[in-house]
Amino acid sequence: MRIISQYAIPVMVVFIIAYGFLKKTDVYGAFAEGASSGLRSVVNIIPPVLGLFAAIGVFRASGAMELLAALLRPVTNFLNIPESLVSFALLRPVSGSGSLAMANDIFVNEGVDSFAAKTASVMMGSTETTFYTLAVYFGAVGIKNTSYAMKCALFADFVCFVVSMWICRLLF
Amino acid sequence: MLNYIWIFMMIISFVSAAITGRMDETLQAFLDSGKKTFDFVLSVGGIMAMWSGFMAVAEKSCLTEKISFFLSPVISLLFSNVKKKSPAARAISMNMVANFFGLANAATPLGIQAMKELDLLNKGKGASHDMCMLAVINSASIQLIPSTLIAMRSAAGSANPGEIILPIWIASVITAASGIIAVKLCGAGEKL
Structure with a gap:
């Protein structure tokens, strides 16, 4: 497993360059051209990322997440869902680094092999940061009306939450 | 919807800050977000440009064409307006490969490239069905x-x-699968 993740990038890089060389492509020229257009994409994603970071920053610092989790408490207590998991599920689609830090908090506070820690791990690994992905992808091409993309992505995140808990209850 | 969620998060946060008495931290977080954005862009911007460069090499040498050939059944199943061997199909294939191997910093610029190609095929003003599909697949990678x-x-x-x-x-x-089905259903509902 470790070997695959360690060698994935080097093998890809060498393979792409060697293939280009064998096909008599101007490898370095193509690389410089592509990197330049990539840099323009990077500039395009700055405004959506700025908006997102501002919203996530105030959302986490203000305690709004805890208030929301408290509002959901009657339902989640009834379903016997640990409170840390509810906060984690609320943060997961919003902030990648934030939810990674929170997963680590759960590992430390409740034990890395607890139900909450395992479920948080599964949720962490089986979905991406929805808001970031949508903001960046649509922001880069300047589309403001995202149609039904957000609805569907959040639906998938909700399914992920339910399925992760279900699998962890079943397997562990 | 991104618009409403953003408005909701901004307003609810400052209101909660007033209730919980955490206005100082909240204000600090608000002001720090500018610096955080540029820290983030500086830390990933270079590697994103790097992968765009390698993508261009793979594109020029027709390697992406080969890869998209293997993925074309999947792509034509998911994306209704993407033709086989088109630039969009090639960009989507590379994005999928990068996601699969967990190369997040490579997947993003490749995905943006694919998004640009899909935008060229887009006739409406808002996001097309295929653009929604690409975004949802990437958010559930x-x-x-x-x-x-x-x-x-x-x-x-x-x-x-x-x-x-x-x-x-x-x-x-x-x-x-649930994300893909949701997008398909929404797309079908739109056509009616």
């Missing part, structure tokens, strides 16, 4: 090995850090 997570679990002293891999695969597939 399927990853082979969650290496960061396993490292974190092992650092926290887990008895078996890797035991979450199989559950992650199962959950990933179900999550991605």
